[in-house]
Amino acid sequence: MKHPLDIIALDGGWLCLDFINTVSGRIPGMGNEYLNTWTDFIHWVRRAGVLPEPEWIAWSLLPAGNIDEVRTLREALYALFEHLIRTGSIHPKDLDVFNSFLHEVYPHTRLRSTADGLRRGIDPGPHPExxxxxxxxxxxxxxxxxxxxxxxxxxxxxxxxxxxxKNGARRWCNMQTCGSQTKAKAYYHRKKNN
Ligand SMILES: [Zn+2]
Incomplete structure (x- = not known):
């Protein structure tokens, strides 16, 4: 049987958004946790293609990191983007928290040349984080x-x-799963009110 995180939907369209979506939902009462253990995270990292396969294999054999740290970053990112979506601005406290993460990351980064020009990359070599x-x-x-x-x-x-x-009017993470459910619910409520 496949691990659930080997087949989790990647509907975010951006790495950090797919990472934020590692709970079953963000509506109260829907928030089943998917990242319960470091092993869950290992499966997700492969699913999301965060590391090239050979690097993923080497990384997955390292001593397990702390899953609490993983969830801390995830919830910090969720708080930042959720506040932005809801209010149109970024909360200074959320930005401070994210900046403290970036401070940890930057010493491990380097600029590298790519076909599209310079990009910020990460130092080679495995590291749990x-x-x-x-x-x-x-x-x-x-x-x-x-x-x-x-x-x-x-x-x-x-x-x-x-x-x-094109028109920027998308409302659902996935039309098939969430879009059709919302439409079914609307249909149900219309019927109920008749
Ligand atoms: Zn959805």
Whole structure:
């Protein structure tokens, strides 16, 4: 049987958003935890393609890191983006918390040349926290990008996603799962009210 995190939906459209979506939902009463153990995180890192496969294998054999730290970063990122979506601005406290993560990550980064110009990368070599550094940099890139206003929360489950639709009117993390449920609910309520 496959580990549940080998098949979790990646509907966020951006690494740090998929990471935030490692609970079953963000609506009160829906928040089943998916990252209960370091092993869960190992499966998710592979699923999300955070590290190239050979590097993932080497990393997965390192002594387990602290899953609490993983969830701390996730909840800090959720708080930051959720506040932004709800109010249109970033809370200074959330930014302070995220900056303290970036302070930890930056000593492990270096600029490298790519076909698209210079990019910030991570030092080679395995390190237990390396996937968290990639996630933090993914959040930084999104926060600095002009796509930031397109980060949204699903109307049905509260998962975060980057709306890449042409008209910017997407409301659900996934049309098949959440969109159809919302439509079914609306249909049900209409019927009930008749
Ligand atoms: Zn959803």
């Amino acid at each position: 390396k996937p968290l550094w990639f996630i933090a940099l993914s959040a930084e890139t999104l926060l600095l990008s002009d796509r930031l206003p397109r980060v949204k929360a699903c109307d049905n489950c509260g998962w975060l996603f980057l709306d890449t639709s």
